[in-house]
Amino acid sequence: MFNNLIYNIPKTEHSEENLKKVLTAHPEIKFVSLVGIDLSGNDTDEKIPMKIFLEDIDGFLKGAIQTDGSSVVLPGIASLNNAKVDMIADTEVNWFVDYNYENIDFETGKPVGSLRIPCFLIHEDKAVDSRHLLKNSITYMKETLLGFYKDYPELLVPYGITVDDIADIEATSATELEFWVKTPQEKAHVEQLSTSQVLQEQYWTRTKGSVRTALEEALILMEKYGLEPEMGHKEVGGVKATLSEDGSLTHIMEQLEIDWKYSDAVQTGDNELFVRILVKETFRRHGLDVNFLAKPINGVAGSGEHTHLSIALKLKNGKRINLFAPTTKHFLSIYGYASVMGVLKNYEVINPFVSTTNDSFRRLKPGFEAPICIVTSLGHSVDIPSRNRTILLGVIRDTSNPLATRFELRAPNPHTNTYLVLGTLFMACIDGISYAITNKKTEDDLLAELSKKSGTPADYLEKGRAYRSEEDVFEDYTEEERKKLFGKAPATVYENLTSLNKYPEKVEILTKGDVFTDKIINSFKTGAEKRWLTEITNRIIPGYINEIRKYKILHNVEKALDLDISNWQKINDLRYYLMKDSHSSKSLFTKVIEAATSGDYAAVSNLQVEMDTKMEELRKYYSNYKRNLLDL
Incomplete structure (x- = not known):
């Protein structure tokens, strides 16, 4: 089944001549699909017959395809009365062929394939999609760094090169x-x-x-x-x-x-x-x-998607230099320390792009190695790399392989929009790097600032916070200590999104270079709020109702002990509190729905926390109740 198929068309082979040659030789590839990524991370998929593509490859790649932008998540940008969105193919990445192994082509005996071509979504001549936001952030980072190397040529002395030796600056990542x-x-x-x-x-x-x-x-x-x-x-x-x-x-x-x-x-x-x-x-x-849910089962470890990041210089002689790797006896270079500091300082406005679903917050709770505290770990010593799995931003080092030096953000999950998260991370990295370079900070300076105690003044990081810990964040600190040192973690999608209003000075680092414009940020926020509310009212509450109705009385009244009766009474009281209305009182579910209908998002957020807490109590009570019954 896997023989004599082509699985990708590399970015080096996207000429019209080569595409026509390859696709004509593989008639089993019968469709083309342009893949654009909206602000929610949804990807478009359509079946365009290959014949149409082959008739006008050049026109097709340069924007012959349009879509209805009001049907994807671009609120405030593409509306019902202004919905035209052009799809421009991205020829600078690899294209994959998606095979349907359940549909065998009669003529070739091979599975039918669809060539997936990543694209940019263009509205009113401006790119508005997640892929282009990431591309723009990388461009801004590269231009800023190259500007520094021209203004501060001494920065390249430790590497024995000049700015003329640089062929490119690479933003590398892995998930x-x-x-x-x-x-x-x-x-x-x-x-x-x-x-x-x-x-x-x-x-x-x-x-x-x-x-x-x-x-x-x-x-x-x-x-x-x-x-x-x-x-x-x-x-x-x-x-x-x-x-x-x-x-x-x-x-x-x-x-x-x-x-x-x-x-x-x-x-x-x-x-x-x-x-x-x-x-x-x-x-x-x-x-x-x-x-791929972040927390498909309550009480059991969820699914994360650690996102790795590094920046490298690609030289004209083919050599690569990892900018995060130290050139002296240090955990990291100036760029490495500064990038970590940039992410930690500005994480309040990065987090809304990392955790955008109700499901993600079910995972981000103390325990289960949940990375909820804005803190990093560098290791116990420079000579022996270590890994602290309780922190948000981990530094990964291999003393024998400098190219492997990177950091990992541990908060993302499989439904996180990787394009937007990487875009915000690179913008935060260059903010920290800009601070370090323009203020002529050394590795010692940056290590001292990153390792400072709460209450110690600093030039870049906030006085009242700590940013580094080599301890177990959950075992060695109380909840109050964690909040004081590392900040209070948001409990809901709404709380998370409010940071985009609460920290305008941090939002400014995202809008530099017109990468994340105010219009894009507001569109993202509107879409995330809508999904949050819709899921609560149309999925979570109906799911809770079905669950509650399954919690029925199980004991025999004549044989029941006082503990069985009291256990059931606690359960029944909670069932009524959560979902049963009366003439004189409203259930918690009704309060949530009414707050959502009236647009009182803060009330919905507070009630959601209470609702989830009560459901956890109900599950625990019912489990204890059943465990004490001899006959079921």
């Missing part, structure tokens, strides 16, 4: 993909999953049956697509499957992770998007559901 896989209709048994997690029964253990086959097939396909997979393994979540009479495994529910090689930043976003499609379709062919 990873954690996900849950299960047999359809399988229900989560939280206590079993939680116990297995605490006992560490699943992490990196052997995969079996259809899960193993699907994982191996996905990794083989990734290799063919040139994505260079590095590892696929079981993650911490999951329970042991059941062996059926025919020897197959059923009741599958486990968590997996796939990693692949880094790339330039825009290509990284495209690669991640395609890997999600490839994984989901591959596992589906083997009868398995894949879930």
